[in-house]
Amino acid sequence: MLKEMRITEFLEKTASKDPVPGGGSISALAGAAAASLVEMVANLTRGRKGFEDVSEEMESISRKAARYRERLTDAIDADSAAYGKVMDAFRMPRDTDAEKGARSRAIQEALRLAAEVPLAVAKDALGILPLAETVLKKGNPNALTDGLVGVMMAKTATLGALNNVRINLASINDVSYVARVSADVREMEVLVVQMEKDILVGTQS
């Protein structure tokens, strides 16, 4: 599993001419890193003197961020696996009409999964931002920079994953599915940029 690789090894594999892991898995990794940083700030706050009032809230954020971290770490593998299924489908035989039909259906099904995985990554990465906002507002100020890097990583993870959704949508034939998901993608793209801006401005003041 990619997530159990050493960092050096995982990055070497990314850099190689194999198409996976690529931008999709890296977006998931960025999201998992963002979750880790938010979790860290919450953990550096809860139970500390001077932060008694927010200790319970920080414990709850720490637990939520840990779930995002685990889910996004799993997505490093899920994204590459989904791409592998698309490649497998493209390699199916296409000598007869029946084979052509089966291959085409398998490709479409695989492409949909390859869109759904980064869509889930984008949603999770977006979900980290409100947690990040709270730890930046109420958490240990010594860890402010860690929280800020978390915000930027969550935004990049979201946009990177949405880019991967788009590229798969481009080959999907189901027009109503493509229209629906494209609208979601656009909405999330606007939302994440605005959320990051609001959090960064709110933190400076």
Place this chain on the structure above:
Amino acid sequence: MLKEMRITEFLEKTASKDPVPGGGSISALAGAAAASLVEMVANLTRGRKGFEDVSEEMESISRKAARYRERLTDAIDADSAAYGKVMDAFRMPRDTDAEKGARSRAIQEALRLAAEVPLAVAKDALGILPLAETVLKKGNPNALTDGLVGVMMAKTATLGALNNVRINLASINDVSYVARVSADVREMEVLVVQMEKDILVGTQS
């Protein structure tokens, strides 16, 4: 070493209440991931049919990106080690005037190193962007999304690292050093945002 940890283990350690690894090491990781993606696009281009004209350029980019990847991966550890030295200096005895002086000098020296490490990360991450621009313009279009995620990760790595420079500058007493590095930080912040914008706009058209 952090860079030899499994991804899951490294992210768990980031999430823990230990102050390192934190935003500095994650910024270095983001830069290393960006370099990996650019290297991958170059490797997916060189030697391919239809890309004969750019094969040599792609080989050169692949080699340069690999060096950035290795240096930025090393910086995951260097950043956390630099923070450790600051903490060590703060723990020095301060009972006599001589001890107070030695401690203060050690703290200042450690803070400067803790600023220099992320400054080098920011410079390397920024250096990835022109390579990314070239692979996006001339490279294998099948890997376009990977290149775009690389651009976003390089920008985030730069801004994240510069945030870590700033936080250390805030405690450094050498006014002329702080003024000089602050000016560099501001210049790089403006530059990276502009470069990312130019590349993304240039890629869409």
